[in-house]
Amino acid sequence: MSIITNINKAFDHRIRLGIMSILMVNEYADFKMLKELLSVTDGNLASHAKALEKVEYIKVEKQFIGRKPNTRYSATKLGKIEFKKHIEALEQLIRKSE
Amino acid sequence: MTSSDYLNDIKEIKDLMNKSSRFISLSGLSGIMAGVYALIGAWFARQELLKVYETKTRLYESGQYTGSNDITFKLLAIAAIVLVLAIVTGIILTQRKARKNDEQLFDKTALKLLINFLIPLATGGIFALIILQKGFVGLVAPITLIFYGLACVNASKFTFGHVKYLGLANIILGLIATQYIGYGLYFWALGFGVFHIIYGGLMYIFIERTAK
Numbered sequence: 001m002s003i004i005t006n007i008n009k010a011f012d013h014r015i016r017l018g019i020m021s022i023l024m025v026n027e028y029a030d031f032k033m034l035k036e037l038l039s040v041t042d043g044n045l046a047s048h049a050k051a052l053e054k055v056e057y058i059k060v061e062k063q064f065i066g067r068k069p070n071t072r073y074s075a076t077k078l079g080k081i082e083f084k085k086h087i088e089a090l091e092q093l094i095r096k097s098e
Numbered sequence: 099m100t101s102s103d104y105l106n107d108i109k110e111i112k113d114l115m116n117k118s119s120r121f122i123s124l125s126g127l128s129g130i131m132a133g134v135y136a137l138i139g140a141w142f143a144r145q146e147l148l149k150v151y152e153t154k155t156r157l158y159e160s161g162q163y164t165g166s167n168d169i170t171f172k173l174l175a176i177a178a179i180v181l182v183l184a185i186v187t188g189i190i191l192t193q194r195k196a197r198k199n200d201e202q203l204f205d206k207t208a209l210k211l212l213i214n215f216l217i218p219l220a221t222g223g224i225f226a227l228i229i230l231q232k233g234f235v236g237l238v239a240p241i242t243l244i245f246y247g248l249a250c251v252n253a254s255k256f257t258f259g260h261v262k263y264l265g266l267a268n269i270i271l272g273l274i275a276t277q278y279i280g281y282g283l284y285f286w287a288l289g290f291g292v293f294h295i296i297y298g299g300l301m302y303i304f305i306e307r308t309a310k
Contacts, residue, residue, distance in 0.1 A: 014107065021111040025119040033206065037118050087111070090104050 006089035008082055010055050015040055015048045020083045023075035031071045121207040121257045125191035129298025132184035136290035139180035143283055146172050215253035218245055239282025243272030243289045264297045
């Protein structure tokens with residue numbers, strides 16, 4: 001079934017979906033911004049971000065603002081394409097089951 | 099997962115996209131107040147202008163009257179007071195709404211909104227002052243309307259989408275106003291006063307009431 005194949009395992013968690021949806025509409029977001037918007041703990045966010053980074057759906061840049069470390073996330077081209085596919089698959093799934 | 103879980107996911111995605119990229123605490127009530135201030139300001143400006151007309155009708159009719167510094171200064175002062183009042187009211191009401199929505203007033207999206215609004219607005223403001231300096235008094239009202247409209251259109255990407263329509267309406271009104279030099283004050287009252295009240299009212303009724 002083509003519908004099932006488009007459901008992406010990498011996005012199969014609310015926090016990952018959340019990270020991706022924020023990065024879809026923002027050029028970039030830093031750790032603090034994601035944390036506040038998603039209201040999750042540091043460790044939780046970090047591990048889910050890492051999973052998305054591993055499959056190269058998001059890009060992570062670490063830098064220093066003054067002496068404070070700052071981690072900046074942005075969605076890659078691949079990530080944006082895959083996310084769109086995933087959402088379309090979800091929508092189709094819902095439409096079919098109704 | 100059932101389909102209602104997926105449905106919830108999608109709803110949450112949309113919500114996050116909006117919340118993270120758009121500043122949605124802008125208050126409709128502040129739009130109405132800005133409009134009311136503008137109308138009051140326009141009334142005072144008209145009184146001042148009438149005073150000038152009374153004393154200088156003859157000069158005006160013979161075409162020698164180019165606008166004394168005195169009246170120009172008074173009109174600018176009225177405009178400045180209206181602007182400051184509108185901004186202060188806007189900030190207070192928006193802050194109240196932001197607190198209710200559990201959002202910060204000056205987060206990143208608010209900053210983005212402000213910057214994108216102020217660039218065309220400041221450009222227009224400076225341009226209007228230059229126009230005034232060169233003596234084209236009649237063009238000031240159309241120019242401020244047009245640039246204010248452009249500022250709204252530009253800012254609409256970072257807040258409620260229909261700010262765009264307020265902007266477009268003001269741009270069109272500004273362009274029309276260029277053809278009716280001398281009636282600038284009425285166009286001002288219509289654009290900054292009536293349009294704001296209509297817009298703020300619609301926003302208040304359709305968004306803030308239904309959101310509760």
